[in-house]
Structures are given as structure tokens and as C-alpha cells.
Amino acid sequence: MSVLVNKDSKIIVQGFTGSEGTFHASQMIEYGTNVVGGVTPGKGGQTHLDRPVFNTVLDAVKEVGADTSIIFVPPAFAADAIMEAADAGIKVIIAITEGIPVADMITASSYIKNKDCRLIGPNCPGVITPGEAKVGIMPGFVFKKGKVGIVSKSGTLTYEAADQVVKQGLGITTAIGIGGDPIIGTTTKEAVELLINDPETEAVVMIGEIGGQLEADAANWYKASGSKKPVVGFIAGETAPAGRTMGHAGAIVGGSDDTAQAKKKIMRACGIHVVDSPAEIGKKIAEVLGNI
Numbered sequence: 001m002s003v004l005v006n007k008d009s010k011i012i013v014q015g016f017t018g019s020e021g022t023f024h025a026s027q028m029i030e031y032g033t034n035v036v037g038g039v040t041p042g043k044g045g046q047t048h049l050d051r052p053v054f055n056t057v058l059d060a061v062k063e064v065g066a067d068t069s070i071i072f073v074p075p076a077f078a079a080d081a082i083m084e085a086a087d088a089g090i091k092v093i094i095a096i097t098e099g100i101p102v103a104d105m106i107t108a109s110s111y112i113k114n115k116d117c118r119l120i121g122p123n124c125p126g127v128i129t130p131g132e133a134k135v136g137i138m139p140g141f142v143f144k145k146g147k148v149g150i151v152s153k154s155g156t157l158t159y160e161a162a163d164q165v166v167k168q169g170l171g172i173t174t175a176i177g178i179g180g181d182p183i184i185g186t187t188t189k190e191a192v193e194l195l196i197n198d199p200e201t202e203a204v205v206m207i208g209e210i211g212g213q214l215e216a217d218a219a220n221w222y223k224a225s226g227s228k229k230p231v232v233g234f235i236a237g238e239t240a241p242a243g244r245t246m247g248h249a250g251a252i253v254g255g256s257d258d259t260a261q262a263k264k265k266i267m268r269a270c271g272i273h274v275v276d277s278p279a280e281i282g283k284k285i286a287e288v289l290g291n292i
Helices: 019-031 057-064 075-088 102-112 155-167 188-196 214-225 260-269 278-290
Strands: 011-014 035-039 051-054 068-071 092-095 118-120 126-129 133-136 145-152 172-177 203-209 231-236
Touching (some): 011 057, 035 057, 057 075, 092 133, 102 118, 145 278, 155 203, 155 231, 203 278
Parallel strands (some): 035 051, 068 092
16 A cells, blocks of 8 residues: 555656656656656657657546656746646646746646645655656665655655665655655645555655755644654754755755754654664664564
């Protein structure tokens, strides 16, 4: 029982025939992901990577029953692509694109609120359920199937955490890269909640960073939920100077609660096992799972 994506997901690629879409779609197909087609306006009726190309997402939903979409559309058009997917009835929308204007995301975000869909990202590495579906740009070989869920704002730290968990002889149920932009579709709390409520997931790794309240919200939810599933947490950006954006558009210390130290304090108070270095994630997961 993974979350968000599995072997039965019917996945389309928006921006299918562009260079990014082509490269990553072929990697996803090679992994064994059920990619049923793609969308590039004006190229409908063609085939690409042995899959049909559609002019619109609605055509893809009608003709191949697509229920999940991954977006590699350039930043200026990506918010429209998100809204189009939501309109067409896609249930899980994974936006990889970085650099979507914040104003566009405000529009898209409020537009999809009342639609029956979940947006992951933008500016994220995607979602992987090992051995079933890789819907993103992560290196598939790092992830092995198991019982640890991962939620992360960082792409590379997602892979690092997965590698460590696997090296401890454990594996991953689903890893969710939620994205580093200021406005994202699924918050840390919502992603943690999905994994805590997943019967196959026995522990969760939560990787956050400076800026915003996402990790504090997740920690408070975890404490209130009374869940006995252990959560291991790490916050990137301990040494970041205040007021400067670091790497991700959303990673900026605006006030005293945004710092790594403040977030770690809240997380510890909520019963999360906080590590001070990403190198300790695997060890800590093995330790807490050994104690169940």
C-alpha cells in the first residue's frame, strides 16, 4: 500500500517531446513505470518513445485513462499545464518545473483547490514507489522497496536519505519530494500524514530546510495524531545567514522561528528524532526501528 503512485498508476508526461520530458520519460519507462502517453500541443496523433502523443490532457484521459501526470513544461506555461491537468480529471499532478512565477502559482493553487486532485511540487524531484513507479527525476537505482517513507524539500537529500536507509538493510515505501518553491501543492504535514496513515510504512524520514513553517506544522500534527510510528527529522541550512534566499526560493530565514535551530527545537518537543547531520539519517532510522 504505497502512497500517491504505484504499478497501476496510468501516467502521462506533459511536455513529452521536449528534451527534458524525453530524457526523463525514457528513464521512467526503463524503470518500469506505467507511462501511457504524453501531451505536446500540436503533436497529437504522433508517437514518441513508442507511446501516443496527445494535444491535450483531456484527450489523454479519454483515450488511455490517464490518472497521473508529470510536468516538464517550461516555467512560463507550467501553471497552465497544472490547471489543465486538474481540469481534465488527473488525480495526482507532479510538477518538476523550476522557476514558475509565484503569481502564476497563486492562480494555479487557488484554481485547483476545489478539484479532486493532489499537486506535488513544483520545483521537486517527484515521487517514487520503488519497484513499481518512478514519477520524477530521481536516480531509480538508489531506491529499494521497504518500510520507510521519505518526505523531503530537497531533491539530493532525498536520494542521500534513501541510500542510507537501504545501506542499513531497510528500504522505502514511497519517497515524496515536495519541492522548494514558496507555493507548493502538498505541504510537509500533508505528505507526512499520507505516510503515517499508510499501513506499510513503519517509519518516516522528514527532511526540511530553513524558511517557512512547514516542518513545525508537520511536527505539531504528528504530536497531536498520537502516532507511534517513529519520525526521523533533519533540517538543512543551520549556517544560513538571515534574510538571504539559499538555493530554493522558499529557503529564506524571515524571522526567528524560521531558523534551523528553532525548527529542530519544535520537532524535538513533538517527539521527532532529530539528527544534526544528514549522514546520521540511516543510523537513526535503524535505531528507532530496532526499538519498536
